[in-house]
Amino acid sequence: MKRIENHPILTFKRGKKIKFYFEGKEMWGYEGDTIASALVANGVKVFRESIKLHRPRGFYCAIGNCSSCLMTVDGVPNIRTCITPLKEGMHIERIKGKGALHYED
Amino acid sequence: MKTDVLVIGGGPAGMNAAIEAARAGASVILVERQAHLGGQLVKQTHKFFGWAEKGAGTRGIQLAEEWARAVEEHKNITVLLSSEAIGLYDDGAWMIEQEGKLIPVYPKKIIIAVGAQEKTLPIENADIPGVYGAGAIQTMMHVYGVLPGEKYLIVGAGNIGVILAYQLAQAGAEVKAVVDVLPKLGGAYWVHVTKIRRMGIPLYMKHTVIEIKGDQWVESATIAEIDEKFQPIPGTEKELDVDTIAISIGLSPLTDLMYQAGVELIWIPELGGLVPVHSENMRTTKPNIYVAGDASGIEEATTAALEGKIAGAVAAKDLGLTVNDSDIEEWKNELGQLRDAPLLEKLRHGLHKLHEAAKERGLQ
Numbered sequence: 066m067k068r069i070e071n072h073p074i075l076t077f078k079r080g081k082k083i084k085f086y087f088e089g090k091e092m093w094g095y096e097g098d099t100i101a102s103a104l105v106a107n108g109v110k111v112f113r114e115s116i117k118l119h120r121p122r123g124f125y126c127a128i129g130n131c132s133s134c135l136m137t138v139d140g141v142p143n144i145r146t147c148i149t150p151l152k153e154g155m156h157i158e159r160i161k162g163k164g165a166l167h168y169e170d
Numbered sequence: 171m172k173t174d175v176l177v178i179g180g181g182p183a184g185m186n187a188a189i190e191a192a193r194a195g196a197s198v199i200l201v202e203r204q205a206h207l208g209g210q211l212v213k214q215t216h217k218f219f220g221w222a223e224k225g226a227g228t229r230g231i232q233l234a235e236e237w238a239r240a241v242e243e244h245k246n247i248t249v250l251l252s253s254e255a256i257g258l259y260d261d262g263a264w265m266i267e268q269e270g271k272l273i274p275v276y277p278k279k280i281i282i283a284v285g286a287q288e289k290t291l292p293i294e295n296a297d298i299p300g301v302y303g304a305g306a307i308q309t310m311m312h313v314y315g316v317l318p319g320e321k322y323l324i325v326g327a328g329n330i331g332v333i334l335a336y337q338l339a340q341a342g343a344e345v346k347a348v349v350d351v352l353p354k355l356g357g358a359y360w361v362h363v364t365k366i367r368r369m370g371i372p373l374y375m376k377h378t379v380i381e382i383k384g385d386q387w388v389e390s391a392t393i394a395e396i397d398e399k400f401q402p403i404p405g406t407e408k409e410l411d412v413d414t415i416a417i418s419i420g421l422s423p424l425t426d427l428m429y430q431a432g433v434e435l436i437w438i439p440e441l442g443g444l445v446p447v448h449s450e451n452m453r454t455t456k457p458n459i460y461v462a463g464d465a466s467g468i469e470e471a472t473t474a475a476l477e478g479k480i481a482g483a484v485a486a487k488d489l490g491l492t493v494n495d496s497d498i499e500e501w502k503n504e505l506g507q508l509r510d511a512p513l514l515e516k517l518r519h520g521l522h523k524l525h526e527a528a529k530e531r532g533l534q
């Protein structure tokens with residue numbers, strides 16, 4: 066759960082720092098991060114719980130196939146955090162159940 | 171939007187399909203759901219196996235950049251990034267979702283090159299955080315510069331598992347073990363195996379993971395030797411202090427769009443499971459739909475690129491455009507030679523089944 070600083074082959078050109086919120090808590094990532102990579106870099110492992118048995122889930126495929134990393138982003142549920150770019154001020158939350166749209170509110 | 175050819179997926183197969191169709195004069199829309207082209211290649215820092223003239227010795231990430239540049243420079247190709255093909259409608263519209271916006275595309279020909287998904291391990295607790303696809307770890311590490319754990323067990327010693335082992339070590343992580351159920355190494359290339367041996371990473375053949383401990387996330391994993399019937403041998407268990415388990419036990423083609431479009435799929439385990447029936451010209455059982463790359467059967471980036479070229483050229487030809495038939499023959503020859511390697515016997519068996527099925531259905 067950390068950023069790689071020295072790598073024999075790659076140099077990571079990190080963009081500007083981005084502030085976001087996970088379950089209300091302030092965290093930092095970089096431009097170029099996806100929501101999932103920023104969470105992982107901040108030590109978050111549990112992204113949501115399974116719908117029926119409420120088991121903890123993290124990411125699994127990291128390329129947008131498997132739905133393991135779905136979260137609520139700025140109030141919108143079921144966002145694939147592994148392919149969604151991180152943006153300034155985003156509010157990221159774990160989904161309970163299937164997620165609600167709140168169109169009536 | 172109208173177009174001659176819609177290419178779905180911007181990996182090695184899709185990029186090359188777009189280039190060839192465009193070169194023959196077709197208008198092409200290439201949709202890719204990620205924010206960048208390249209597919210799985212964008213995380214492959216290792217030098218490629220295969221042929222020198224087909225990119226062996228070049229790192230995957232460089233190959234991806236070269237093809238992406240060729241795509242972007244071609245005036246006949248429109249690239250839509252962060253754009254996902256989500257379904258086909260009765261009037262022939264393929265719906266593309268681009269960051270919440272819906273774009274219907276009406277293509278004459280469709281090339282599906284969406285790649286594959288990593289298989290999951292069917293044991294208890296393999297769903298908790300800390301158990302990740304090997305390719306997913308590679309993505310986190312090489313695309314975003316983030317290590318998702320410190321101490322790793324790798325399950326599956328094919329190319330992907332073995333390559334991941336030394337790449338993790340390169341990035342500063344500790345690899346406690348690589349296990350595989352096979353008695354001896356099958357698909358992994360020796361260059362990579364030698365590397366992990368030199369690094370002192372233990373490789374346990376005829377072993378598997380039998381227990382994953384952890385409440386919220388992985389806290390340890392127990393491996394054991396297995397007998398001929400794949401049953402764990404009592405007394406051989408070893409509990410490893412790991413926080414992350416990488417699963418590299420194979421890939422299966424992404425077939426949902428093909429299924430929805432009515433392309434016939436058949437079960438060929440040697441090619442990754444359910445695969446679209448298709449000819450050597452990459453035509454499927456649906457007249458206007460072509461496939462290429464991992465989505466048509468699991469192989470490698472070099473074969474994906476060649477299949478992409480064939481699909482792009484054949485689609486253009488079917489549109490009535492002029493293509494060089496000798497180019498197509500040449501690419502088929504190269505595919506044949508790549509598939510002729512001694513390690514690839516299982517693959518050839520799978521391809522044989524596929525070609526029989528295509529012949530039975532009269533696919534050209």
Ligand SMILES: Cc1cc2nc3c(=O)[nH]c(=O)nc-3n(C[C@H](O)[C@H](O)[C@H](O)COP(=O)(O)OP(=O)(O)OC[C@H]3O[C@@H](n4cnc5c(N)ncnc54)[C@H](O)[C@@H]3O)c2cc1C
Binds near residue numbers: 178180220329
């Ligand atoms: C960890 C790992 C290591 C590997 N190492 C090697 C190696 O050393 N040498 C080698 O030859 N091969 C290697 N491979 C295999 C090689 O990467 C693949 O065979 C190759 O990338 C397949 O190309 P493709 O174009 O078929 O699919 P992909 O590269 O998977 O590309 C498919 C693209 O389609 C996009 N997509 C999917 N669905 C949609 C949709 N609905 N709408 C829009 N876009 C979509 C995806 O985002 C992706 O970019 C490796 C694979 C992995 C996972």
